[in-house]
Amino acid sequence: xxxxxxxxxxxxxxxxxxxxxxxxxxxxxxxxxxxxxxxxxxxxxxxxxxxxxxxxxxxxxxxxxxxxxxxxxxxxxxxxxxxxxxxxxxxxxxxxxxxxxxxxxxxxxxxxxxxxxxxxxxxxxxxxxxxxxxxxxxxxxxxxxxxxxxxxxxxxxxxxxxxxxxxxxxxxxxxxxxxxxxxxxxxxxxxxxxxxxxxxxxxxxxxxxxxxxxxxxxxxxxxxxxxxxxxxxxxxxxxxxxxxxxxxxxxxxxxxxxxxx
Numbered sequence: 490x491x492x493x494x495x496x497x498x499x500x501x502x503x504x505x506x507x508x509x510x511x512x513x514x515x516x517x518x519x520x521x522x523x524x525x526x527x528x529x530x531x532x533x534x535x536x537x538x539x540x541x542x543x544x545x546x547x548x549x550x551x552x553x554x555x556x557x558x559x560x561x562x563x564x565x566x567x568x569x570x571x572x573x574x575x576x577x578x579x580x581x582x583x584x585x586x587x588x589x590x591x592x593x594x595x596x597x598x599x600x601x602x603x604x605x606x607x608x609x610x611x612x613x614x615x616x617x618x619x620x621x622x623x624x625x626x627x628x629x630x631x632x633x634x635x636x637x638x639x640x641x642x643x644x645x646x647x648x649x650x651x652x653x654x655x656x657x658x659x660x661x662x663x664x665x666x667x668x669x670x671x672x673x674x675x676x677x678x679x680x681x682x683x684x685x686x687x688x689x690x691x692x693x694x695x696x697x698x699x700x701x702x703x704x705x706x707x708x709x710x711x712x713x714x715x716x717x718x719x720x721x722x723x724x725x726x727x728x729x730x731x732x733x734x735x736x737x738x739x740x741x742x743x744x745x746x747x748x749x750x
Contacts, residue, residue, distance in 0.1 A: 550606030550618030578685030664709025
C-alpha cells in the first residue's frame with residue numbers, strides 16, 4: 490500500500506550514550522542465550538520492515554520476517570507505522586517515529602517511495618517485504634557494497650551496566666559522521682485485529698521495535714560507552730539493538746544486539 494501524502498516528521502532526541510558495530514549476539518530475540526554479550530557473529534544485514542495492522546498486504550511480510558529473524562547473521566526488525574490508522578483500525582504497536590524514519594529513508598534515497606510492506610536493507614535499498622527473492626538479492630548487493638566500511642562492536646551486560654565498545658573506522662576509509670541509534674525490542678506479539686482490512690485475523694509480529702532513539706554520534710574513532718541497565722530495562726524491553734548509521738538515514742555500517750535486559 491502506498492502512503493498518503495504527508496510532510497516529513499522530525500526525529501526525537503533522547504539522553505544516553507551508546508556505540509555500535511558489526512558484531513551481534515545470537516539470533517536476535519530468538520534464543521534465550523542472547524543475554525550476556527556479543528559473541529562475534531558478523532552481521533550481514535539489518536532488515537527493517539515497515540508494516541501495519543491496517544495493511545492487507547502485510548501479513549505475508551510479517552511472517553517472512555520471522556524466518557530472517559531466526560538467522561544469526563541478520564538483525565530483523567519490525568517497525569509498525571501509524572499512517573494507515575485512519576482506515577478503521579488503530580495499529581496497537583505503531584509509533585510515529587517509525588513512520589518518520591521510513592520517510593527519512595525515502596528522502597535520503599531520493600525516490601520518495603514509502604509504502605507497506607516496505608523492507609529497508611542495510612539502510613541502502615528497499616524491497617517489497619513479502620518477496621524473499623528480492624530480499625535475498627538486496628542482502629547480497631548491500632553486504633558487498635558495505636564490506637569495506639563495516640565497524641566492529643562489542644556489547645555486553647555487566648551487572649548494572651550496559652557496555653558498548655566501538656572500533657575505529659577501517660583503514661583507508663573516510664569516516665562520515667554517523668548516528669548511533671538505540672532500539673528497544675520485544676520478541677513477539679500476537680494481535681487480534683477487529684476492524685479494517687485485516688478484520689478477524691490474528692497476526693504474529695516478531696522483533697517488534699517499541700522505541701527507537703538517536704543517542705549519540707560517531708566520528709570514526711574507537712569508543713567505549715556505558716549506560717545504566719535500569720535505563721533500558723522497562724517492561725516489555727526484552728533486548729536492545731544498536732545501529733550505527735551514516736548521517737541519519739544512510740547506510741548502516743554496524744549493528745549489534747544484546748538480550749537479557
